Amino acid sequence: MTTARLVGVGYDACPNCGSVFIAPEDAAAKDVDVGVIFGGGPGSGNALGRSGRLCPLHGQPMTSYRVIAPTGALTVERSDCCGGVFLDPGEDSPLLAAAQRAARLAQMAQDAQQAQPAATDSGAGEFVVTASGASFAAPPPATGGAFGNALRGMSSMGAQPQSSEQLRRLEASSPSEHTCPRCGAAYRQDESDGITVELCPECGSMFL
Numbered sequence: 001m002t003t004a005r006l007v008g009v010g011y012d013a014c015p016n017c018g019s020v021f022i023a024p025e026d027a028a029a030k031d032v033d034v035g036v037i038f039g040g041g042p043g044s045g046n047a048l049g050r051s052g053r054l055c056p057l058h059g060q061p062m063t064s065y066r067v068i069a070p071t072g073a074l075t076v077e078r079s080d081c082c083g084g085v086f087l088d089p090g091e092d093s094p095l096l097a098a099a100q101r102a103a104r105l106a107q108m109a110q111d112a113q114q115a116q117p118a119a120t121d122s123g124a125g126e127f128v129v130t131a132s133g134a135s136f137a138a139p140p141p142a143t144g145g146a147f148g149n150a151l152r153g154m155s156s157m158g159a160q161p162q163s164s165e166q167l168r169r170l171e172a173s174s175p176s177e178h179t180c181p182r183c184g185a186a187y188r189q190d191e192s193d194g195i196t197v198e199l200c201p202e203c204g205s206m207f208l
Contacts, residue, residue, distance in 0.1 A: 064077050
């Protein structure tokens with residue numbers, strides 16, 4: 001193979017077939033993180049299985065990946081031993097563009113995660129995090145306010161509910177046909193003194 005450069009990145013090219021091998025350290029020297037394509041994040045490629053070719057530098061097995069580049073889908077091979085990438089003729093420029101795109105998407109995802117409000121256990125105006133990682137405003141305090149008024153209104157219609165704090169401690173063991181309008185999880189339900197209470201096991205919301 002002979003040595004050449006593309007957008008400032010050094011690579012080895014085969015003079016016979018035009019194939020290209022990019023070592024990760026050569027790309028990193030010019031701030032192009034080729035490895036981000038294989039990291040599993042936004043813009044990453046999908047592993048297709050073992051390649052029939054061996055790493056041109058070390059003779060070790062390589063894995064094939066399907067990568068979405070600006071020009072379309074590519075099938076590239078990555079060395080399991082050193083992280084170098086083997087490309088067919090003409091795939092070098094699209095791969096580097098895909099690496100730059102994946103790096104931007106990864107940075108955007110990191111910035112969005114850092115911008116999320118801090119999660120706390122409970123309290124009005126604070127946030128809770130569900131098992132799926134989504135954050136929602138926590139339910140308001142259990143006593144007083146409009147919630148207490150609603151309970152007192154139901155009591156005037158003949159039902160004698162427990163306090164709101166007791167309702168929150170109910171073990172909702174029966175499945176419900178409804179889903180939480182806040183996070184989409186399936187409600188669980190229980191009945192107390194003639195009042196059916198539906199509780200969300202994910203975000204703690206309650207439906208009466």
